[in-house]
Amino acid sequence: MDAIEVNDLYKSFGDVKAVQGVSFTAEQGTIFSLLGPNGAGKTTIIAMLSTLLRPDQGDAKIMGYSILENPMGVKSVLGVVPQEIALYEDLSARENSTFWGKMYGLRGSILKARVDEVLEMIGLTDRAKGAVSKFSGGMKRRVNIGVALLHKPQVIYMDEPTVGIDPQSRRNILDSVVALKNQGMTVLYTTHYMEEAQELSDKIAIMDFGKIVASGTHAELVKIVGQLDRITLTINAEGSQVLETWKAISGVAQISSENGFLTVLAEDSNLVLPRLFDSAASLNVRITSVNILEPNLEAVFLHLTGRALRD
Amino acid sequence: MIRTFDIMLKDIHQILIDRQTFLFLLIMPVAFTFLFGYASGGFSSGSSDSRLPVGYITRDDSWFSQEMHELLADSEVIRLQEFPANKLDEMDKLIANEKLAAGIIIPERYGADFLKGKPIKITLIADNSATSTTTVKSAILSTLIRLDSAAQTANIMEQMIGNRTPFDYIFEETLSAWETPLIRISKIESSAIDPEVNETLAYISPGMMLQFAIAGLMTCAQIIVNERKSRSLQRLFTTATRRIHILAGHYLAILGIIFSQFTLLILFGTFALKVNYLRNPPATFLVAFASALCIAALGLLIGVVSKNEDQAVVFSLIPMFVFSGIGGAWMPLEFTSPTFQKIGHISPIAWAMDGFENIASRGLEFNSVLIPVAALLGYATAFFILAAWRFQVSQEH
Ligand SMILES: Nc1ncnc2c1ncn2[C@@H]1O[C@H](COP(=O)(O)OP(=O)(O)O)[C@@H](O)[C@H]1O
Ligand SMILES: [Mg+2]
Numbered sequence: 039m040d041a042i043e044v045n046d047l048y049k050s051f052g053d054v055k056a057v058q059g060v061s062f063t064a065e066q067g068t069i070f071s072l073l074g075p076n077g078a079g080k081t082t083i084i085a086m087l088s089t090l091l092r093p094d095q096g097d098a099k100i101m102g103y104s105i106l107e108n109p110m111g112v113k114s115v116l117g118v119v120p121q122e123i124a125l126y127e128d129l130s131a132r133e134n135s136t137f138w139g140k141m142y143g144l145r146g147s148i149l150k151a152r153v154d155e156v157l158e159m160i161g162l163t164d165r166a167k168g169a170v171s172k173f174s175g176g177m178k179r180r181v182n183i184g185v186a187l188l189h190k191p192q193v194i195y196m197d198e199p200t201v202g203i204d205p206q207s208r209r210n211i212l213d214s215v216v217a218l219k220n221q222g223m224t225v226l227y228t229t230h231y232m233e234e235a236q237e238l239s240d241k242i243a244i245m246d247f248g249k250i251v252a253s254g255t256h257a258e259l260v261k262i263v264g265q266l267d268r269i270t271l272t273i274n275a276e277g278s279q280v281l282e283t284w285k286a287i288s289g290v291a292q293i294s295s296e297n298g299f300l301t302v303l304a305e306d307s308n309l310v311l312p313r314l315f316d317s318a319a320s321l322n323v324r325i326t327s328v329n330i331l332e333p334n335l336e337a338v339f340l341h342l343t344g345r346a347l348r349d
Numbered sequence: 350m351i352r353t354f355d356i357m358l359k360d361i362h363q364i365l366i367d368r369q370t371f372l373f374l375l376i377m378p379v380a381f382t383f384l385f386g387y388a389s390g391g392f393s394s395g396s397s398d399s400r401l402p403v404g405y406i407t408r409d410d411s412w413f414s415q416e417m418h419e420l421l422a423d424s425e426v427i428r429l430q431e432f433p434a435n436k437l438d439e440m441d442k443l444i445a446n447e448k449l450a451a452g453i454i455i456p457e458r459y460g461a462d463f464l465k466g467k468p469i470k471i472t473l474i475a476d477n478s479a480t481s482t483t484t485v486k487s488a489i490l491s492t493l494i495r496l497d498s499a500a501q502t503a504n505i506m507e508q509m510i511g512n513r514t515p516f517d518y519i520f521e522e523t524l525s526a527w528e529t530p531l532i533r534i535s536k537i538e539s540s541a542i543d544p545e546v547n548e549t550l551a552y553i554s555p556g557m558m559l560q561f562a563i564a565g566l567m568t569c570a571q572i573i574v575n576e577r578k579s580r581s582l583q584r585l586f587t588t589a590t591r592r593i594h595i596l597a598g599h600y601l602a603i604l605g606i607i608f609s610q611f612t613l614l615i616l617f618g619t620f621a622l623k624v625n626y627l628r629n630p631p632a633t634f635l636v637a638f639a640s641a642l643c644i645a646a647l648g649l650l651i652g653v654v655s656k657n658e659d660q661a662v663v664f665s666l667i668p669m670f671v672f673s674g675i676g677g678a679w680m681p682l683e684f685t686s687p688t689f690q691k692i693g694h695i696s697p698i699a700w701a702m703d704g705f706e707n708i709a710s711r712g713l714e715f716n717s718v719l720i721p722v723a724a725l726l727g728y729a730t731a732f733f734i735l736a737a738w739r740f741q742v743s744q745e746h
Contacts, residue, residue, distance in 0.1 A: 126581055128367075141590055143589065
């Protein structure tokens with residue numbers, strides 16, 4: 039069953055077309071990622087799917103509840119981790135958790151037990167009594183995530199939960215996202231880090247300028263750019279001097295020269311690169327720069343949009 | 350629905366951990382009550398006239414009555430406040446309101462009848478149960494005894510000496526011989542009226558209380574502003590909590606805070622300042638509650654319209670100054686022109702002041718607070734509707 043079913047959503051802010059006809063589905067118990075650079079429209083989609091923003095056009099169903107017709111139904115199955123910290127900073131981690139637990143309908147001993155569990159999970163049991171305002175950025179993020187999980191929602195949205203935190207906290211969060219999926223939750227995850235999308239996702243939609251430019255499993259997406267590594271080089275000579283020789287090197291599938299850059303497509307850059315350096319030495323040419331792009335989401339994004347993901 | 354109370358408790362917790370709250374809601378009003386109280390002589394009972402105010406109407410202009418008036422006017426116990434004979438109603442009202450401890454009416458031909466030894470009746474209007482009445486009675490009685498004795502003596506002298514000494518001369522002489530009255534009247538502290546001291550404090554106390562309740566709204570409003578700015582409000586909207594319940598939670602929190610403040614300050618006013626709030630507890634309660642409903646709704650509105658914390662402060666201070674200034678929190682509106690009084694009643698503070706003063710200092714009955722309470726409820730409703738409307742509109746996209 040599809041836990042999330044998004045149908046042709048549109049949203050503009052004045053002249054800015056933030057979301058332009060986005061559709062996708064996420065199966066229950068899977069992680070679905072929206073991958074795209076800043077300004078792609080990820081947060082706007084999350085806002086519409088959490089019924090905070092009304093779409094200009096289109097609809098979506100979350101566990102069968104329409105965001106237009108039954109926003110309360112949607113909210114009842116939802117946990118949202120907003121991109122920006124959304125907590126009462128004058129209150130402690132425990133007070134925040136307890137309050138938000140109540141807002142998610144938990145009471146009494148269940149509430150208390152869940153608050154303890156979540157504080158343990160985000161590693162803040164020892165600091166639970168401290169005011170959130172005194173926390174580091176990473177600790178705040180963890181509380182920000184924790185409070186959305188108190189009620190074990192069926193569907194959880196996480197909007198760039200790892201932005202601006204230390205590697206260890208990040209590792210922690212990524213592991214807990216997988217743990218959530220293993221508990222049967224459906225996760226809608228947004229990020230501009232392709233490694234995260236790659237590691238976590240069952241399905242990925244690549245977004246740019248309010249549109250999904252490609253979607254599918256990681257393997258499916260990578261196929262768009264083929265299975266070959268892309269090596270981009272510059273040399274201290276005309277490209278034509280090496281072009282013919284390098285074409286013949288074993289492992290090189292294709293080579294082209296353009297604007298002073300040589301682009302080599304190869305099955306395995308690890309094997310091919312030393313051969314290229316040997317050949318260059320024998321031709322008395324120096325290789326002045328090398329850039330290797332493995333067939334990953336970064337390459338897919340570059341291929342589809344002509345821009346790097348991390349602009 | 351239960352989430353409304355959760356939100357209320359959360360807000361109250363946040364308001365109470367902010368030290369500013371106590372400063373504005375309790376410390377400032379108490380401090381300013383003392384400050385204003387001293388400035389306007391509310392505490393300096395030593396130099397002021399502490400004699401019991403007694404109304405006086407005379408329908409007899411005989412020299413005898415004038416004599417009596419002079420004696421009473423010199424009394425150490427009562428302070429005569431004269432009324433023209435046709436202003437009996439006015440005097441009655443003031444007595445009913447306990448502005449006067451009693452009223453004396455000297456009937457027509459009183460002097461003449463007195464001198465003829467006819468039975469005489471001076472009308473004394475007073476609350477018989479009040480201790481002050483006994484005091485007034487004894488003062489009058491002692492004066493009458495002095496007059497009577499003097500008249501008797503003069504009569505006797507006149508009879509003895511014949512017509513050689515004029516009656517009135519002897520009367521004067523004898524009267525001065527009685528400088529020490531036969532009946533000494535010990536000064537009794539009146540419970541009904543403790544003049545001056547509470548007159549001043551009776552408006553400063555509620556005035557400061559109301560003024561700083563509005564000032565205290567800045568803390569309450571900041572909680573709402575911060576909830577929005579910290580995006581906690583957005584997060585609340587992603588939970589299955591209705592907007593009206595969120596708004597109601599905030600409202601109840603402010604109401605709870607303001608009403609607690611009123612309760613503490615009314616008790617302080619009653620026991621420390623001897624303001625007569627508890628003369629009619631249900632009426633005072635009603636006025637305090639309606640005022641709290643009104644000011645809390647104003648606080649909700651400030652919280653919803655303020656874009657940041659600074660605005661919350663400014664939007665709290667402006668109504669504080671305007672409403673308190675024109676609403677008579679600093680100076681009784683009775684002292685101003687009728688036009689100003691009308692303008693002043695644009696301020697909900699004026700109605701709240703009316704309510705508190707009608708009970709604590711004008712001594713009116715329960716019914717007298719109904720109109721002020723109705724006005725306050727009207728303001729409360731208006732502020733709340735405005736706040737709810739802004740809350741709704743500001744979240745729509
Ligand atoms: N409330 C808003 N008002 C105006 N423009 C907005 C608003 N929210 C987002 N935008 C614009 O919409 C586009 C998409 O933004 P957003 O959804 O936040 O992207 P992302 O989350 O992928 O970084 C951006 O150009 C952004 O500037
Ligand atoms: Mg975003």
